[in-house]
Amino acid sequence: MSIKQVLKPQLTLALLKPDICANAALPPKIKQAILNKQLQIVKETNVLWTEADAARFYAEHEGKFFYHRLCGYMTSGPFKAFILSSPNAIKDWRGLIGPTHPVRARINQPETLRALYGLTDTRNSFHGSDSDMSAKQEIEFFFPDYFKPCQS
Numbered sequence: 001m002s003i004k005q006v007l008k009p010q011l012t013l014a015l016l017k018p019d020i021c022a023n024a025a026l027p028p029k030i031k032q033a034i035l036n037k038q039l040q041i042v043k044e045t046n047v048l049w050t051e052a053d054a055a056r057f058y059a060e061h062e063g064k065f066f067y068h069r070l071c072g073y074m075t076s077g078p079f080k081a082f083i084l085s086s087p088n089a090i091k092d093w094r095g096l097i098g099p100t101h102p103v104r105a106r107i108n109q110p111e112t113l114r115a116l117y118g119l120t121d122t123r124n125s126f127h128g129s130d131s132d133m134s135a136k137q138e139i140e141f142f143f144p145d146y147f148k149p150c151q152s
């Protein structure tokens with residue numbers, strides 16, 4: 001661990017997608033798994049997206065065969081967004097959720113959250129930022145005031 005990481009732990013954006021939040025028993029279990037992985041929950045919010053919100057967040061996937069399915073899934077009900085922190089938060093959270101495709105997760109990493117809870121390639125239950133840059137952009141998307149300087 002570098003001195004930079006000790007002074008300023010890494011942040012990531014985590015989503016518990018609508019299928020997880022449709023079952024009230026699951027978010028507390030996932031939060032416990034997050035804490036067990038030594039990730040800190042810095043902020044949490046409940047989200048309900050419009051089609052326009054989904055289109056904005058998933059703009060890079062527009063035109064792909066799963067795009068409309070993905071936007072339909074993410075607007076199907078409320079979900080939760082978290083800012084997580086640890087020295088290697090991006091890797092820690094993506095490691096905990098496992099591969100994008102739940103069937104592959106069940107074969108190759110059966111202890112991961114997508115292996116345990118993921119339903120299909122699209123309804124894969126979780127999201128995690130893949131770089132510092134995407135973490136910053138995604139945190140600003142869900143927590144628009146987070147990086148703004150405090151007014152005093």
Ligand SMILES: Nc1ncnc2c1ncn2[C@@H]1O[C@H](COP(=O)(O)OP(=O)(O)OP(=O)(O)O)[C@@H](O)[C@H]1O
Nearest residue numbers: 061066070099100121122123124126127128129130
């Ligand atoms: N081949 C696919 N078939 C169906 N849905 C897909 C496919 N690839 C991605 N998706 C859906 O689009 C989302 C975003 O895709 P992306 O490639 O950014 O996935 P990821 O980075 O592995 O996962 P995430 O960004 O959600 O952590 C996925 O989480 C999944 O819901």
